[in-house]
Amino acid sequence: MHILSTLAFTLLPLLPLTHAIGSAVVQNNCTDPVYLWSVGGSIGPRQTIAPGSSYSETFHRDATSGGISLKITKTPNGLFDGSAQTNYAYTLNTDTNTVFYDLSDVFGDPFSGSALSVVPSDSGCGSICWANGVPPAGSQVKSCQANSNEVLTLCATSC
Ligand SMILES: *[C@@H]1O[C@H](CO)[C@@H](O)[C@H](O)[C@H]1NC(C)=O
Numbered sequence: 485m486h487i488l489s490t491l492a493f494t495l496l497p498l499l500p501l502t503h504a505i506g507s508a509v510v511q512n513n514c515t516d517p518v519y520l521w522s523v524g525g526s527i528g529p530r531q532t533i534a535p536g537s538s539y540s541e542t543f544h545r546d547a548t549s550g551g552i553s554l555k556i557t558k559t560p561n562g563l564f565d566g567s568a569q570t571n572y573a574y575t576l577n578t579d580t581n582t583v584f585y586d587l588s589d590v591f592g593d594p595f596s597g598s599a600l601s602v603v604p605s606d607s608g609c610g611s612i613c614w615a616n617g618v619p620p621a622g623s624q625v626k627s628c629q630a631n632s633n634e635v636l637t638l639c640a641t642s643c
Contacts, residue, residue, distance in 0.1 A: 504631040506583065506605065508574050510554060511538040514598070514639035520556045521563050524549045530560070543576040543583050543630060551575035556638070558594045568592030570600065572636045585612075585634050586625045593618050599640040602626075605633040613643035 522528035524546025595617035602612040610626030
């Protein structure tokens, strides 16, 4: 313990002068599992999120695409079989220390009939909530400082 803390204090000043970076979190409050792929320039491995569980990744930039889209379906092969998909997209801008986030659907609305909410850990930043799981018209893009966590809850209790 002593050695570890000494090491931590020794190394701390060597860390680059960047701000802490937050996470995109997907909380599955539905009664069935959901499937998620983190997609940038390439497609990440399938993540299965059990009911009551969550998936989280630190905000980052993709070298090719810049932005990242967390693609969520209710079916195990959903990304590849044309299933309805909810896209929780974010773009980290390290120059301005800002993260932009957005929610959209393609090929249908997998979570229609229940609420979908994106709630930032900093309540001063914009949240997104679809009361019936169906996107409203118009742009949804919100932003927050990069050290915030933005939590998408599937089958949220309400908006
Ligand atoms: C998700 O479920 C947890 C556990 O039941 C609950 O505490 C939380 O309020 C729910 N979140 C939302 C946004 O409904």
